[in-house]
Amino acid sequence: MKAVILDTDDQYRVTELDEPTPGPGEVAIRVAYAGVQWGDTMVRAGHFPVPRPFVPGFEASGHITAVGEGVDASRVGRPVTALVTGGAHAEVVVAPSVLTLDTDGIPLRSAAGVGWSTPTAYDLIHTATRVRPGESVLIHAAAGGVGTLAAQFAASAGATRIVGVVGNAARADYAAQFGYHQLLLREEFPAKLGNELFDVILDPVGGPTRSTNLAQLAAHGRLAAYGNLSTFDPVLADANDLLMQGKSLVTYNSNLLGQTHPERLADSVRRALDLVAEGQVRVDITAEFDLADLATAVQQLADGTTLGRSIIRIA
The missing domain is CATH 3.40.50.720 (NAD(P)-binding Rossmann-like Domain)
Known part of the structure; x- marks a missing residue:
């Protein structure tokens, strides 16, 4: 699969990697769109200690393609939005099932903008x-x-x-x-x-x-x-x-909440998604980039020139 890695020299590169396989309690998602958020700037700046090379990306939307042990197999094929600790800037990402939620009619492009924010x-x-x-x-x-x-x-x-x-x-x-x-x-x-x-x-x-x-x-x-x-x-x-x-x-x-009490975070995502679906709250996506242009998207966010949410189009 195609993925972006943040390399040891702080540069982003598109490369080919093996597709990840979901473990117990996880799902694999064929990514349609991935969000760009402040955590991406923090990782690039070295404020979050992650091993390099690292596949960045903390939020994604797409369709579930496989499930791990303990996850309902009927979820395969469902359109979802997911919160992850990395790996979303790739064609396939593995996500915790509990933090992978049905989009409930919200277009995948909009669902990618929901993210952690x-x-x-x-x-x-x-x-x-x-x-x-x-x-x-x-x-x-x-x-x-x-x-x-x-x-x-x-x-x-x-x-x-x-x-x-x-x-x-x-x-x-x-x-x-x-x-x-x-x-x-x-x-x-x-x-x-x-x-x-x-x-x-x-x-x-x-x-x-x-x-x-x-x-x-x-x-x-x-x-x-x-x-x-x-x-x-x-x-x-x-x-x-x-x-x-x-x-x-x-x-x-x-x-931290996603690590200690993911079900609480998932409940908040679900409630927020309901308000988005009802039109009471608007997620404003103002910029869409190709996978190869992730560096530009992250730099614009770091510079403060981004207004609204930026997303990466993957599939």
Whole structure:
């Protein structure tokens, strides 16, 4: 089969590999489309220790071609979307059966864009912070894959004020279509908010921004940390100060959840897919690349020029 490998010299190369075979609890998928996501930039930069050469790709859509021991054989032929720990940028990928879900009428092209960002956004709103009707939500990286979905999930949860923070005017223009009531440029945060406080803040940035976010929480507010886009330096928070104001600092790690409690992650994927199928939430795919152009897709994402989701067309 054709596959892309990330080699020891940090270069992507299309090569021929043997097709993988599903083991117990696994399925093999003939890949139609594969997503490009932030994890691809992290692996290329060496932040995730993986053996090289490595077949990248963490999300795929296609049809099940074979099942391993313990998996219902009737699933063969089903159109699915899957979350994996690598290998999706290839003609065939092996995926955990529990994290391989029927697309339920969603086209495979759209299903590839669901990926990890959709259940992450769903869980940030519905599980980690439990947004309630009438609450206010502040979302950093508001134009990103998680941010644009989180705004939609927040609206569906009943949030009455949704504010986003973005890096530049072009990203603000793009994010505006996803239900934000106000968008701020990064340099305008938090000064332009005045004295406004928020019930929920979603923070993939880290560093000084995380400390500022704690100060922007209303009483009983929840700050969800789910990434470190700016720095991996530690952020200190005084538990006694949080207690006195009823504030909470929570974290969310979808990759870890997929390893420890994959059934929980699968349930969130299923619920998110239902909202996508019903048209309540939109996954915006704005760029489609050939397998040989994966390097370009990843670089554009790393550079911040990608707006919406990028996918790789494989079959």
